[in-house]
Amino acid sequence: SAVISQKPSRDICQRGTSLTIQCQVDSQVTMMFWYRQQPGQSLTLIATANQGSEATYESGFVIDKFPISRPNLTFSTLTVSNMSPEDSSIYLCSAKSGYNEQFFGPGTRLTVL
Amino acid sequence: DAKTTQPNSMESNEEEPVHLPCNHSTISGTDYIHWYRQLPSQGPEYVIHGLTSNVNNRMASLAIAEDRKSSTLILHRATLRDAAVYYCILRPNSGGGADGLTFGKGTHLIIQP
Numbered sequence: 001s002a003v004i005s006q007k008p009s010r011d012i013c014q015r016g017t018s019l020t021i022q023c024q025v026d027s028q029v030t031m032m033f034w035y036r037q038q039p040g041q042s043l044t045l046i047a048t049a050n051q052g053s054e055a056t057y058e059s060g061f062v063i064d065k066f067p068i069s070r071p072n073l074t075f076s077t078l079t080v081s082n083m084s085p086e087d088s089s090i091y092l093c094s095a096k097s098g099y100n101e102q103f104f105g106p107g108t109r110l111t112v113l
Numbered sequence: 114d115a116k117t118t119q120p121n122s123m124e125s126n127e128e129e130p131v132h133l134p135c136n137h138s139t140i141s142g143t144d145y146i147h148w149y150r151q152l153p154s155q156g157p158e159y160v161i162h163g164l165t166s167n168v169n170n171r172m173a174s175l176a177i178a179e180d181r182k183s184s185t186l187i188l189h190r191a192t193l194r195d196a197a198v199y200y201c202i203l204r205p206n207s208g209g210g211a212d213g214l215t216f217g218k219g220t221h222l223i224i225q226p
Contacts, residue, residue, distance in 0.1 A: 004156075022215050024148050033213040033214075035213070042198075042200070042216040042217060042219060043157065043214070043216040044216070045213040045214065045215065048212075058213075083161060092156050092157075094156070094214075095211065099164070101147075101159030102149075102157075102159065102213075102214060103158075103159075104156030104158065105156050105157050106124075106154075106155060106156055
């Protein structure tokens, strides 16, 4: 199994600013992902964080808005740029290795005023 | 990913069995059936997965129809801690591969004491 921690756990930000969310896994994993969960909704995949290369984004998500880094096999960051109230969501980091299940972090609850 | 259909919500009593259904009529021959659950204010966690045969683990059992067009997650003796949103997800090749998960709306399970 893998234990995933995220920082910050929650934040309240002003419109137009940016927030970087950190994700740390306690073991080396092959794949890391970022998801968004809007209020009362299910999870939506934002992107796959690729180690040493650009992230792979899902339809509707772009690098300028959600830049992602993954410098090694245990760490990734997601930045929410130029925030608006519509970006208020829970952002979750996830990781997997091989053919096993995905593990999820506790999420970062973001409120944009 | 092929589409799954689940009831929006279900209610059960504590210490009784719970049967959570999932329809996946467009499942392909190589799709595995995965179940995750999301407890309140937490990230999702893996529950169980299977291909054709029924599966058991410490958390639950998975019963798969002979034609694989539906499946049922069985919690043998529900506790209050089992109150969560349960997601049925189809994954190719037992979840191997580089793709993240596609979450539907899931079933909100309510456990009455």
